Amino acid sequence: MTAEAKPKASRQRATWKQDPEAVKADILRVAREEFAAHGLSGARAQEIASRTKTSKRMIFYYFKDKESLYREVLEQAYRDVRNGEKALELENLDPVAALRKLVSYTFDHHRQNEDFIRLVMIENIHRGSHVAASETIKAGNSPAVEQLQEILERGMQQGIFRSDINPLQLHWKISGLCFFNVSNESTFSVIFGNEIATQEGQIALRDDVVHTIVNSVLV
Amino acid sequence: MTAEAKPKASRQRATWKQDPEAVKADILRVAREEFAAHGLSGARAQEIASRTKTSKRMIFYYFKDKESLYREVLEQAYRDVRNGEKALELENLDPVAALRKLVSYTFDHHRQNEDFIRLVMIENIHRGSHVAASETIKAGNSPAVEQLQEILERGMQQGIFRSDINPLQLHWKISGLCFFNVSNESTFSVIFGNEIATQEGQIALRDDVVHTIVNSVLV
DNA sequence: TTCGCAATTAACCGATTGGTTCAAAGCGAT
DNA sequence: ATCGCTTTGAACCAATCGGTTAATTGCGAA
Incomplete structure (x- = not known):
């Protein structure tokens, strides 16, 4: 009392x-x-x-x-999802390793957050009207682009990355591949078989995505 | 009469x-x-x-x-959409030019068929159950992969393409980027601005996608 | 002209759905 | 003990929605 x-x-x-x-x-x-x-x-x-x-x-x-x-x-x-984007501590890695880690982390992260992916799909069906109406969503956009920019700058300084890379475009490509992997798995598997959806297929695909992205920024 | x-x-x-x-x-x-x-x-x-x-x-x-x-x-x-995949006559082009043409055509094609993209999105929300139930959809899958394979083989014979490229994975990457461009335009623009959705942004993006894909198969 | 099926219209229906009414109960404060 | 606000439950409701009934018309064939 x-x-x-x-x-x-x-x-x-x-x-x-x-x-x-x-x-x-x-x-x-x-x-x-x-x-x-x-x-x-x-x-x-x-x-x-x-x-x-x-x-x-x-x-x-x-x-x-x-x-x-x-x-x-x-x-x-x-x-x-934003809170879940844990610190990857990319600063301590060389630019290529940092980029590899960022991409493979994004790949896995999307895979593990299927509900979120589906909500974003649904939101796009609605032409993004509800995210547009939410100030909190618009305000705190993910730090992914800044992280990328930092990696790119270091790579450019070392002369191993191209100097004409647009960070937003690069982020777009990473997002696109990692998102599509989850969002379109159903129809893609129905039409082309589930070779890519299997566990081995996913591992090979992640390697391929990482390689493709890294390759696109190297001089 | x-x-x-x-x-x-x-x-x-x-x-x-x-x-x-x-x-x-x-x-x-x-x-x-x-x-x-x-x-x-x-x-x-x-x-x-x-x-x-x-x-x-x-x-x-x-x-x-x-x-x-x-x-x-x-x-x-x-x-x-399948009927609309007109003959691109890629056989007469050198492998790199053929691939460039195929990718940029896919990019434009998806952009121009938004209703189809949205139907596929919706179908993925339903986990592809209706496409799976349709024999006609499953049966006649697009010739895109075979076209790709043909291009890849020619490129490999000429020694300019890598020999370890998986045609289905390559098709997946092309589809992913071109699909995502249309499917997620709304939420992406809301969060990151419409720099990419503008006409100039789309042209730059298409060039980037073509470059990224071609770059990923070159030795 | 008439038969018979395909195509069409208008009115109707039962079930579902998002949402509400209203009254009761929980609980901290005094 | 009781006041007053928050929380909860049960029953209820109007509107919507997918789908139907039943009667009518269009039209080729015989």
């Missing part, structure tokens, strides 16, 4: 049976999976609710409507 | 006011646009009907249900 630490602003609700933050987090987690699986119009509020510990009522109580929920899912997904 | 040319099998209905083939074609055209714009679950039967010269009833009369219509739209889209 000793009122130890009772800040007015920060609500101390760890002891509550009612735990709104946990409920919201639960909804967001399930909603991300459902939106990633079925798209904005394809996902069903009832289905999200069923897979949650709470009820459909709470979805609209906390998130207003379906589209707002979708927007929050998107924002959280971008936030998670 | 002289019953001139009245084949039993091939119905001569050019003179009819009722023209089922035209009605079906009209529905398919609008349906393709609507599915490409809003996805399978997002597209509305009523909206498709409204933009057609006919009624909603006719959609279900000719196409059974929404999913069947979607499947026919997909098949027609793949058919159109």
Whole structure:
């Protein structure tokens, strides 16, 4: 009963049976999976609710409507991915090794975050209107381009990289290959067989992508 | 009244006011646009009907249900694109020139067939289940890989191409870059600015893609 | 002219869906 | 004990949506 630490602003609700933050987090987690699986119009509020510990009522109580929920899912997904871009410590590596590491990391990272890839696909179907509406997504764009630029500058100084490389274009190429690998795996496998989707195929492909990118910047 | 040319099998209905083939074609055209714009679950039967010269009833009369219509739209889209892959006459060019032409053609082709790209995106959201269910799509896969293989062989014989190039992987890389360019333009522009989406940006990008691909096969 | 099938229209329907109403319960503060 | 705000549950609802019923017309064939 000793009122130890009772800040007015920060609500101390760890002891509550009612735990709104946990409920919201639960909804967001399930909603991300459902939106990633079925798209904005394809996902069903009832289905999200069923897979949650709470009820459909709470979805609209906390998130207003379906589209707002979708927007929050998107924002959280971008936030998670950015936080997940752990420090690669590329500064200590020579430019070629740094670039190799960055590319293969991106390749694996996309592969491991399929839900995020699918959300971005869905968002592109919507012509990016929801990411455009989100200031937080637009504001904190990933440090990938700056990292690249730093690597490129070092490589140019050493005379091993071409001097006419556009960092944004290079980032675009890396993203494109790593993204496409995940986004189009289904149709590509159906039409050309799953040679590339197998584990060995993916290893060979990653090597190829790394090689192709590195090769494109060497003098 | 002289019953001139009245084949039993091939119905001569050019003179009819009722023209089922035209009605079906009209529905398919609008349906393709609507599915490409809003996805399978997002597209509305009523909206498709409204933009057609006919009624909603006719959609279900000719196409059974929404999913069947979607499947026919997909098949027609793949058919159109394959027919549109006009003869590039690459045989007469030296291997490098042939490859350059193939890549830049693919780049432009994807750019010009946005609806098709979007249908493929949507299909990947559905994990390719509808293309997998279509024998006609699986059967006639594009001649792109064979064309590539032919170019690669000539290049290898001349000693200017590496001997360890996997044609399918090379096709994958070309597809990936050209596809991503269209599919992810929206989100990429929102986050990194539209430098790449501008006309000049696209020209520079195409040159870069061609260069990157060619560079990746040279010894 | 009439028969019979294909094509077409208008009205209709049941199920689903996103979203709400309303009242009750949890809980900190006093 | 009780006030007042937040959180929750159950039932409910209006609109939307894919799909259908049933009756009508167009038209070639006999």
